[in-house]
Amino acid sequence: MSKINGNEIRPGNTLEHDGGLWVAVKVDHVKPGKGGAFAQVEMKNLRNGSKLNERFRSADKVERVRLEQKDQQFLYENDGMLVFMDTETFDQVELPADLLGDRRPFLxxxxxxxxxxxxxxxxxxxVPQKVVCKIVETEPVVKGQTAANSFKPALLDNGVRVMVPPFxxxxxxxxxxxxxxxxxERA
Incomplete structure (x- = not known):
């Protein structure tokens, strides 16, 4: 872990603060007319999801945490727990499904x-940024409806509703x- 100054905090940085692990969601650098500049940081707790707004002056030191990233393959779901396998060591790990939040249907x-x-x-x-899904239900194509910004609702095979172009x-x-x-885009 390395210590960084309060004005070096960037969105996406993982910080150790008040005994918890936080990710910086939004950072605003403020220079008031009177007094020293500071960074107004909106943080989200990585363990319980709570949010916190904190001010850091440039002289404040904060612990920056480096998280280890591993590629793992999704195997199956069992009683609300998702089972993943490490692609290098073949070790399996069980994680709660709510760790994915609203991205869960795309797994x-x-x-x-x-x-x-x-x-x-x-x-x-x-999860990967782009995932291929099949449309199970949508309105039929209407001839002549070629306006640039017209979209129609569609239900995907994973239960998620998205807006798609008319074609x-x-x-x-x-x-x-x-x-x-x-x-x-089309797949």
């Missing part, structure tokens, strides 16, 4: 995900961006 059998570890504790699971039909495979939960 598919055999998919390789990135799990971030602090020592031996798994803190975060990242995409039922039973087609599409690529979905898992970060924005939006249609990206």
């Amino acid at each position: 598919q059998d055999g998919m390789t995900v990135v799990i971030e570890y602090y020592d031996t504790e798994a803190l975060n699971v990242t 995409v039909g039922q039973d087609e495979d599409i690529v979905v961006n898992t970060e924005t939960m939006e249609y990206a």
Whole structure:
């Protein structure tokens, strides 16, 4: 672990603060008319998901934590626990399904995900940014509806609803961006 100054905190940095592990979500550098500059940091606890707003002056020292990232393959789900296998050592690890949050429906059998570890504790699971899904239900194509910004709702095979362009039909495979939960392109 390395100590960094308060003004060196960037979004995405993992910090050890008040005995917990926090990820910086948003950082605003503020220079008031009177007094010294500071960084207003919005942080999210990696263990319980709580949020915290904290001010760090440039003279403040903060512990920056480096998380170990490992590629792991999703095997199956068992009683709300997801089972992953390390692709190098073939060790299996069970993690709670709520660790994925609203990205859980995009997890598919055999998919390789990135799990971030602090020592031996798994803190975060990242699914690939783009995932191929099949449309199970959508409105039929309407002839002449070619307006640039017209989208229609579609239900995917994993139960997620997304907005798709009018030319995409039922039973087609599409690529979905898992970060924005939006249609990206046809598969």
